[in-house]
Amino acid sequence: MPAHFDLQQFQAMTPLDGDNIWAYLLDHHAERITVKxxxxxxxxxxxxxxxxxxxxxxxxxxxxxxxxLCRETGLSMGAVWLHQQQGPAGGNDRRCGAPCYP
Known part of the structure; x- marks a missing residue:
């Protein structure tokens, strides 16, 4: 993986486009991510x-x-932490608040 890896490169590696990648992640991991x-x-x-x-x-x-991450997203710490904990990898990396999605 290159030293500088951005969202566009990530999206280019998947068969999903910008509109459906988020829905795919949510649906694919529905057993771990619950939303109202x-x-x-x-x-x-x-x-x-x-x-x-x-x-x-x-x-x-x-x-x-x-x-x-909270400052950059405008989300509260609780909201970001919840997304990280419910994420597909279950928040395996406790060293940072970044979501640990595959």
Whole structure:
């Protein structure tokens, strides 16, 4: 993987486009991710992914933290933490607040 890996490169590696990738992630991991309102959940997943790529390229994945992610997304710490904990990987990486999606 190149040192600088952005959202566009991630999307280019998948057969999904920008409109359906978030729905795919939510649906594919429905047994782990529970939502009451689908549209805001999809919007938040997109915000978290975009912010994760941006911050990882600016400060490094291991350096970024939950506060950085909250500031970048505009989401509360609780909302970001919940998405990370319910994410497909179950929040395996406790060193940072970044979502641990495959």
């Amino acid at each position: 309102r689908r549209k805001p959940a999809l919007e938040n997943i997109e915000k978290i992914f975009r912010a994760t790529f941006k911050l990882a390229n600016e400060v490094g994945f291991r350096t970024m933290n939950l506060r950085d």
